[in-house]
Amino acid sequence: MRKLWQVVFLISLISTITSGTNPGMKGLVTQRAIDYAIQVGKDIAQRELQSLDIPDVSGSASIDPIGNVYYELQGMRITSFSLSDPVVLFDEGVGMQIGIDVLDIETSGYWHVKYLFISDSGSFDLMAKNIVLSVVVQIGMDSTGRLSLACVSCDSSVGDLGITFHGGASWLYNLFSGTIDQRIREELDRKLCPTVNEKINDFESQLQRMKVTFQLDPAVVLEFPLINPPLIQNTSLELDIKGEWYSTAHHQEPPFTPCPFKLPVENNFMLYFGLSAFSVNSAAFAYFSAGVLKFYVTDEMVPKSSPIRLTTNSFGMFIPELPKRYPNMSMQILLLAREPPLTKVQADNITESVFGIAKMFVVLPNKTLAPAFALEINSSFKIDLSVSGQKLCGSIQLTSFNLSLSSSEIGPFQTTSMEKIFRLGLQIAVLPKVNEKLKSGFPIPEFKGIALVNPLLRVNQGFLMFATDVKYQSQSAGE
Structure with a gap:
């Protein structure tokens, strides 16, 4: 008998909690709105990326027969930018799928190289092609009734990357640019998804500050x-x-x-x-x-x-x-x-x-x-x-x-x-x-x-x- 009363109480509690779940207002966003936002966002991104500050890149590479070469790439700025139409689709029951099939970026900047007791510097051109990015964003609701966002999966890859040095002993450094290419490619692959996740978290923080x-x-x-x-x-x-x-x-x-x-x-x-x-x-x-x-x-x-x-x-x-x-x-x-x-x-x-x-x-x-x-x-x-x-x-x-x-x-x-x-x-x-x-x-x-x-x-x-x-x-x- 006691268990029966517990069941009755539980049913009453559940009905009380769920009794007010009908909304007073509704909002709905269709795929057409997303498609339009992508087109507008693409144009804005292409304008803003031209003035984007790119962090300096530094590291070392072991080059035979020279030995360890320490390099720095500084003052990078985007000189050319090409982006295919991103694909953003609703993912039923989850959130949104975001896909970028082709992203090509050309940058230029200054290089500094040190090995043994020798240091040298000059300029460089860097070209990254066929950058592919695939992200799934979960859209939900937090305990305060605000929208919540979370990156649940992210995959990225850099197809082609090439760097050309100018000035100084650039003819020498171009001989082992392939090694530096590989290091930069690995660095881009390592940072792309964390950067995306950081941006999503920033947006999530803005949502948490929104008034309800x-x-x-x-x-x-x-x-x-x-x-x-x-x-x-x-x-x-x-x-x-x-x-x-x-x-x-x-x-x-x-x-x-x-x-x-x-x-x-x-x-x-x-x-x-x-x-x-x-x-x-x-x-x-x-x-x-x-x-x-x-x-x-x-x-x-x-x-x-x-x-x-x-x-x-x-x-x-x-x-x-x-x-x-x-x-x-x-x-x-x-x-x-x-x-x-x-x-x-x-x-x-x-x-x-x-x-x-x-x-x-x-x-x-x-x-x-x-x-x-x-x-x-x-x-x-x-x-x-x-x-x-x-x-x-x-x-x-x-x-x-x-x-x-x-x-x-x-x-x-x-x-x-x-x-x-x-x-x-x-x-x-x-x-x-x-x-x-x-x-x-x-x-x-x-x-x-x-x-x-x-x-x-x-x-x-x-x-x-x-x-x-x-x-x-x-x-x-x-x-």
Whole structure:
């Protein structure tokens, strides 16, 4: 019986640990993005290698009948560089395979040679051809939810290598250059893979320093670590991202959980990003928990064209008792959410439901506020989103609006007429200004030097999908 309880406890523990593994956001990189990055990276590498500092090489060789010859190759710089298109492919379940079939490098520099009591110097040309490199990089997730990289295998070889000495007694040293060639080839073979591994470790260190939280404002913070190891398939790498918002004052889980969703890879874009309704609603819950979804409305904030003013006399048409008790006095409204706004995302349809309360106050002659009544507000909106150029655009449409009396210090009254006027004011005075701003659009965030190409926004069941190609713009291009 005891073992049975242990099994039940273990199953409960496992289900608790794995219950929150659905992501709020997803990211996906396709092979097309990798292929493009390789082309851009190749061009950048060819430019930067021209100014690359190459470490000095020194050693000794036993040459008959001369004996031990000590040599130094210094001040090396690349004079010619040729690289075939690298092959970078996803390695399903592991990471990436990187292959360079042909890398040819020509360098020049200065040599110094010592043997017996004689020293000599001059210049040299070094040519290394058919350098082959094959690397497998494992892509995973560490305990903090960051990407992790590790070199799991590396093979390299130098096909042809030749060195020619100039100046000094170079005619003599060229006679045994083959011996030095062999030593340099062995040195290159010995250092190529450790250098690759060092670069991967450097990149891994940069990943460990990347932030997995983003504080939008003092009230809320977004947590976006990985929640599952990357899903690596033959043609893509997919990331499951937490994508959950929290109040900075109360790190409280919302009373709902993320539903699974899958990015529909269509039209073969380079990059895809998915934003679930859970992530949007967790932001609403975070703001609600932080207590910031409230603000005061005064008469100065009401459009001058509005026939309804925030005065007791104006509201007298709805509540005759109000101006009798408080004749010709100003009013204020405290608008606040009584529960978090709710976003529903369905195929080609986004709806937003807002649940609020309007607490109406009378401004007394001594500037204190006297509570008058409170109204419950239930409203819903239909939201349309699209991408136009490099901007996110949209429109909003009121679909329902209801007022009901929550409490009153001046006795009961009907809200039907007030509801009609408020609905009309919302449609005539407020929403047109909002839609004007939404129509002009908001710039889509971009990384420095990266332009989005033909971005697409699609509303799917339970999530929004953003897909795009990218174009690298070098700083020298002036774009």
